[in-house]
Amino acid sequence: RKEVEQDPGPFNVPEGATVAFNCTYSNSASQSFFWYRQDCRKEPKLLMSVYSSGNEDGRFTAQLNRASQYISLLIRDSKLSDSATYLCVVSSLGGGGNKLTFGTGTQLKVEL
Amino acid sequence: DVKVTQSSRYLVKRTGEKVFLECVQDMDHENMFWYRQDPGLGLRLIYFSYDVKMKEKGDIPEGYSVSREKKERFSLILESASTNQTSMYLCASSLTGAIHEQYFGPGTRLTVT
DSSP: OEEEEOOOOOOOEETTTEEEEEEEEEETTOOOOEEEETTTTTTOOEEEETTTTTTEEETTEEEEETTTTTEEEEEEEGGGGOOOEEEEEEEETTTEEEEEOOOOOOEEEEEO | OOOOOEEESSSOOTTTOOOOEEEEESSSSSEEEEEHHHHHHHHEEEESSSTTOOOEEOOOOOTEEEEEEEEEHHHHHHHHOGGGOEEHHHHEEESSSEEEEEEESOOOEEEOO
């Protein structure tokens, strides 16, 4: 079983749609959780951290369910510029520092 | 703005060559990381370092070594490049602690022929 699992997609949605991505992780000792965004041929960049209480940043809402080891990302009112790959990322302690484990990503294509 | 730079965007090497990939960060981060990214496999951690001269194996260290002589610089070394090491290599840095994001360099696309 992969440590972090995501549906690879692609999710093809029209502009203005609401889309949700899910992710599960296997290490119950994981400490922190993130969604990163990666544009085609670019490096990953942090989109948002995910907190147990849930958090929102504009059109983006992230939620964490520790009991089910499940993370979600909701994008409302999708824009063309949201087209990218969304990486679910889980942090755990390794050696003297934090170690991130990445999911393989979910590809989103927003269309006119 | 945090900046992570990598020595080359594209590199072509022959099988058996020794390859050095350099990464420099300018934010005084303690932690530095090397990943490779392949289609369908995502980002996989090769090695990381949480302090100068310290290193830890990641998930796929075989065929690689690293060097961290200065805090800002983390080098990935392929002692004898092989075709299965053709990949996108990404360097990242972060502050210490699980809550801190990692900042990535632009990547080096390495092709081994």
